[in-house]
Amino acid sequence: MILGQLFLAFARIGLLAFGGGFAALPLIEREIVIRLQWFSHSEFLELVAISELTPGPIAINAATFVGYKLAGVGGALIATIGVCLPSAALILIVVRLLHRLEGSVLADRVVRSLRPAVVALLVTAAYSVAGKGIADVWGIIIAVVSFVILRTRKVNPVFVLIIAGATGILIYL
């Protein structure tokens, strides 16, 4: 039953997605592309682009998109609830503990400990996108120019994505 599978897949992603944002991408790829084979690699790249172009957390956007594609609005709803539920439940538990013991010192230690793994996960995500998303010299040029713009100017990443997409239309049409 697809709705049940959707819920479980995204609950698993929600439960394991430490580090926020892009760090969830390798997990999503693992579940949706490799394990369940709901999306091909190129569909995964579209998923990442759409999730990044739309305001809001990437993992939630990705859940909504995958759910909608597989099972319409109901699927979108179930997948979104699935990805949100574990962290919401954990927050309510931790908040209760925080009152009693000085939990924030431990939480700070955990955050610092997790960071090297988040860096490794981000590099994995970049490796995956580079392998499947850079098809020719134009791809390399767009990537390099985008990177330079992102590092030297204070621009909204969404703006860079839209310009790169428009460039893509000019090149590939």
Place this chain on the structure above:
Amino acid sequence: MLPLIRQEVVNKRKWITTRDFIDGVVVSQSIPGAIALNMATFTGNRIAGNAGAIVAGVGTALPSFISIVIISVFFLRFREVSVVQGFFRGATPAILALLISATVDIGREALEGYTEIIIAIGLLALLLFLHMHPALAILIAAVLGLLVRRRR
């Protein structure tokens, strides 16, 4: 997103104190899931208990939910159109640039010393070459990090 949340709930509405806000940020980052959503749940809970947490969580997730559903309707209909294909072929390399840029930013903060650098490189090797599960990388980092920090 965090500066926006701070402006709204601490400065403007004075729902929680700055100290509560900082606690919330630390907790939100140490728990899995989107940080903005965790922060919303945390703040909602501080103001109005479990019901507040649920309402704030739904409030945070709803706008992106609606936007994505609307975008999906159009995208899935026009996916094969060559303009749309061209757009995504052009946008993907920019996503790579975004990812590398985010890695540089987080890396600068995360790799505080040699220990962290070694852990990151080791985990990366395991992820890329042995296709280790991402969750396992997180778990290993947590255990190693806590052990190292206990000794310091």
